[in-house]
Amino acid sequence: MGILSQFRNGLLVLAALLLTACSGIPSSDKMPPASELEADPYEIGVGDTITVHVWRNPELGQAIVVRPDGYISLPLMGDVKAEGKEPEALASEITAGLSEYIRTPEVTVMVTNPVSKEFRNRVRITGQVTSPQSVAFQPGMTVLDLVLMAGGLTDFAADGRATLSRMVNGEYKTWELDLGAMLRDGDMTYNHALQPGDVISVPRKQLFRGEL
Template structure:
């Protein structure tokens, strides 16, 4: 069984495409909902462009507070991420090779190997289901683990039905004649 990397919830970092809502207490005309541009910036009244990408919401709020302090006495700024588009892309899992529909899907807690195989429409007739692999990033290195999808799908052996993590890739190779698989 592949080791579960110890994923602790990380503070959310704002990314390109995210929608953030900036609220300035007692100054509603300065608050707005903004999408982070492809260059990583947002534009705000009185401040102009502010780098948002890579910052936590509270860091961005502090920076905006400092920028508005020149114009407003004791500004109170709150930044909320209302549409975290970038996180969805960063936390994807993928299935490739001999499946009906290779794809990349958004990770959902609790997803397993079987869930992803079923989302991909199952295996093709040419899938070497006994040689599938799960590739996972562990301590900055990609590691591959064998999966026997045939035992899982045909025999009901759920020992290969591992819990998935963001960034996992399942690869299902093609059967080969010299291995006696065809």
């Protein structure tokens, strides 16, 4: 009975080793860190349409497009900086400004057309691809999706030296991509899920004199 138990345990260990070897899961040092989308509060940007509502003072409320300089113009207050502020923070600032003119104002600010969000959430691919792209991010997009949308690689692409750049904690970090292995050999190790703001760069390969 002891021999059978040892044999069974040996088979379990062997099966576990085989599953690990065949899983194809990339190591953590090659995989960009995952993070939840839209984790940060929304900040108003240039081009956004915001609606300002002042309770019991409808004449002070309006829908406004944030100007290229980041400001909006409001009755009584004049120009107010809106870019880079959360709607609640802007509402508090407007409330403080209007309190000099009306008693206990109650202000709400809503972003009704978040144009800047769509631009910030784009993903881009540049360099040696048939058609460099800047497209709106869609959940589920991967590196392969963006490469195919760009029409694939050119003959001059250094497909083994491509990179994926991502903003992490306020600064860009870069990971290597072997697009050649992915496109020619079907190796999906580098087919990472994309996130808003990601940039894929495909450099030009170095040519020797005989290839010029």
